[in-house]
Amino acid sequence: MTSTPLPLVVENLSFRYRDRPGAAIHNLSFTATPGEVLLIAGASGCGKTTLIRCINGLIPRSYKGDMSGQVLVFGEEVKDWKLSQISQKIGTVLQDPERQILGTKVVNEVAFGLENLGMPRAEIYSRVDEALNFLKIPHLRNRETFHLSGGEKQKVALAGILAMRPSIILLDEPLASLDPASAQDTLDAVRLLANQGLSILMVEHRVEDVLRIKPERVMFMSEGEIRYLGDVSGLSKVVNYREVKLPAEDIVERAKRDPAPAEIHALPGVNSLQLKQDALVRFEDVAFGYESKVEILHGINLQINRGDVIAVLGPNGAGKTTFVKHAIGLLKPKSGRVFVGGRDTNEASVAEIAGMLGYVFQSPSHMLFAPTVREELAFGPTNMKHTKDQIELEVKEALRIVNLSEKENDPPLALSFGQQKRVSIAAILAMRSRILVMDEPTAGQDYQNYMNFMDSILQMPGFEAIMFITHDVDLAAIYANRVLIISDGRLIADGKPQDVLRDFDRLRANRIIPTSLLALNLKRLSATGRFMRAEALAHV
């Protein structure tokens, strides 16, 4: 009896990029079976994306280097296949749907691959509708892709792949830019696809989120090699809970054996006597809209005080970035006023406000330009007319905090995305503004790195207040002493984390999904009196 070959067999696969030293992946061997979700986890730079590119054929076609070993799809080696052949068997959803979507309308986007294969129109329409119906998004068919929410974009990207009827789907960090509810929707769709018999390989940092859809197996990679490949229950036994975000109960169990983590003293430069002084930032009935008739922010009233560590939560497109851009004066209110350090932002330039309030943008590629990391970091302080000696110190300290001291002389644009993100944060840290505002500082970062730099940033002596936008509820629970929920341009909630985050119905209504750590913290709140990280809960 002849058995059907497996959808995917990877044998002794190694690859080294032509322009980089050392192998990106080394001697990888594994298989994927029909109907399985294989979660691939690991820190930034561990070789996950390289592996995906080797399987989908972009390596060696678009990215050159030395490749050895083989990738077999249904028993056939794909090395000599055309990309069009591969794309009919293997579909790839990239990290950011924004970077994958080409069509202006959903129907065109989903049909793109089928058009390229020269299929008859009737067949294309039928497959497009089939894919949209399967993902329960037929209502998006004639919408413009530009106006879709993050979660909708990700599903449309998935539908575009699905329409080509692949047997294997590769997802490269599909949740990175999504709010928790959109991430959940995407994951449900992925589970549904696996249940239909497709093989799914999903690279993802948000391991805990993926565990909810019960992946059949997990692969843990480190330095280009497979460190673990097996069922989910074995993962928490072999990986370091500081490297991969595991469910809170697992961390508590593991952390009991380790010494208690050091207590984080946020904003050490702020003493309790200063807390009652004037507000650092004040929003007075702020409303804003890019176009005259469409209002995005409605009647925002709040103060940012000394000692505040504020997490801003809310769905994709809720107006969070628009809100924080008012704090630095990049946007001016249509009505109402914003005061920073007592000055109306209408009467101060952004450069003047930057001395008071440092703002880290979401995407590092929009700001990095200098030939070396050191010069990149010196740019802000130089603009602020800091002295040479001061700048030297500020740059060194910022590099230490983001753990990039050894990259001081490297060109920032040659670094990995995660490292670039850290450079962009360091560039603002070096300016030593009194207030730090960060827009999704942890997006695209691996768990260990972002926890480390969040720890360091909070313990920097120079800041009087910190505000960060995030989709990560745990980040808000662990680090913030105040949580804002913004939804549909309105401030829905403003209070202590233990007050705002305990109302699960309100969280869900605002596309925020409670996590295991949040639930555990609430359960133990009477004993702890505040929210803590899982490692700390293990010792209470």
Added chain:
Amino acid sequence: MLVAWRYRKRENSFIQSFDPRAWVIFFLCFLFSTLTFWDVRFLLFFFFIAVFSLVTSGVKWHEVRRAFLFIIGLVFFFGILTFLTGRGGSEVYEQEHLIREYRASFSILGWTPVLKVTVERAFYAVSQFVRVSSMAVMTVLIPYSLNPALYGITFKGLGLPDKFAYAMDLTMRFIPTFGRDFQLTMDAQRARGYELEKISGGIVQQVRKLGPIVVPVTIHAIISSEDIIDAMDLRAFGVGPRTWLDVLTYTTRDRVLIAVGVLILSASIMLGLMGFGKFWVPQVLVQMFS
């Protein structure tokens, strides 16, 4: 992600009542025809077509206000510059008839600035304004009136091969995307205390100081292009003849529009060859200031 121009379906829009291919052909005929003339009497005909297209386009003033103010400002600036310096018009006229001469009351290193207002310079400025505004109005209307979802099939329908047609589609959408990225980079650098308006020093120094804007915008454009290429490769782009999902069909009025466009272009070329349409000034004025 590529940003679309601010297109929307508009009620009773004259432009949108045509097949986009027909309008693009008409537009190209209009453009080349306008370029054959300097005679303001002929140019007024094209100006009238442009104004008619604008008024009947269904595009609201508040949508195009910024674009038009920018273009009108630019046209005025260069018009006035040509008028003041007298440069630029010398290819189309040889003689000048002085209306009035203004001599500055000061000298710079022995040179006294003189402004000569001549009949030719004045009419050249008017002709230039009418000519450029006609073309600008027709060009600005395109992104507001043509459906971005049909860019590809429009270029394909105009005879371009699949790859070129899709490349044109992407290029058309790349322009507003580039604008958005430029704004984002400006904002990110301003948040680091960078002030474009305060750039000083010599030319080389000034160009160097534009680095914080130019480098990220360029790099971002390159990275985005690579992403687009990957996304296209992964969905089998360019492997063979492709099916275009949308279908465009010419109607009688589209054919009429194309015929009118071709007729105007042919007539313009003919008139040009026959020596008509060259720079013109009213003889009355010439005689008055001879």
